[in-house]
Amino acid sequence: MRELAIIEAPSVLGLRPSGVEELPTALLDAGLSDGFGAVRVGRVGRVGRVGRVGRVDPPAYDPTRDPDTGVLNAHAIVRYSARLADTVGAVLDAGRFPVVLGGDCSILLGNLLALRRRGRHGLLFLDGHTDFYQPSAEPNGEAASMELALATGRGPRLLTDLEGRGPLVRDEDVVALGFRDGAESARAGMQPLPAALHAVDLDGVRAVGVGAAVREAVDRLAGGAGDGFWVHLDVDVLDDAIMPAVDYRQPGGLTWEELESVLRTALGDARAVGLDVTIFNPRLDPDGSIAARLAECLRRGLSARADRT
Secondary structure (H helix, E strand, C coil): CEEEEEEEEECCCCCCCCCCHHHHHHHHHCCCCCCCCEEECCCCEEEECCCCCCCCCCCCCCEEECCCCEEEHHHHHHHHHHHHHHHHHHHHHHEEEEEEEECCHHHHHHHHHHHCCCCCCCEECCCCCCCCCCCCCCCCCCHHHHHHHHHHCCCCCHHHHHHHCCCCCHCCCCCCCCCCCCHHHHHHCCCCCCCCCCEECCHHHHHHHHHHHHHHHHHHHCCCCCCCCCEEHHHHHEECCCCCCCCCCCCCCCCHHHHHHHHHHCCCCCCEEEEEEECCHHHHHCCHHHHHHHHHHHHHHHHHHCCCC
């Protein structure tokens, strides 16, 4: 089993300083790394066995929308993505399994850039939203509502062709699972998802059952991209009744048990190469109870990697 390496990536460049930058501290304080023997990842990509974690800190946040791209902090996201990719890449090259704690969803770009430097990979996209907005339809210019579009090559070239390697992931190598924003995004004028991108909304997941849906997703990803797949988790894929600590709330979502099942199946597969966790806002969880439950769910999901051995 690949040893886990936890990377703190507390970027809010794609959102705003709302509190999601405190996600890594909250989950680690809640015991996320307990029992896994996680290794430390240094700020310049060094990996060593010192028992806890390291950070990749973002540039300063600028609330001014970039006039050329229409995206907040566009140039800073490019720089940050490269630095995060360096660190994730060092973990991968050391034969370890990166667990990247955001931050907002724009950190996905850095994670996928690390993979793109190394070959062709797939993406299991677990999110309550499809995050496929174009800048003209995103009212605030937040890349955290665009990251799937940017990763598949849609949007300003500055953000879609990082290091000249765009797109970071092919449409046919993506499975989006569990989203429930179809009506909302259509009203807002979001561009449609491409036909080649396999998308199963929450109703579709429930229709076949969570177990069958995620098994099909993993098999599809494994049958396409030959170098494995990354798992992106935005915690607003969870039911709002149990995960109100997010900035953009909407009713419905997965239960804790369903998410655990998804993670155990996906992360327990030998072809999974990494995981990121985003959008949980500890400021909306004053007693820490949601952080504790989320950390427990993630531990159980990640334990599937140990169960394989």
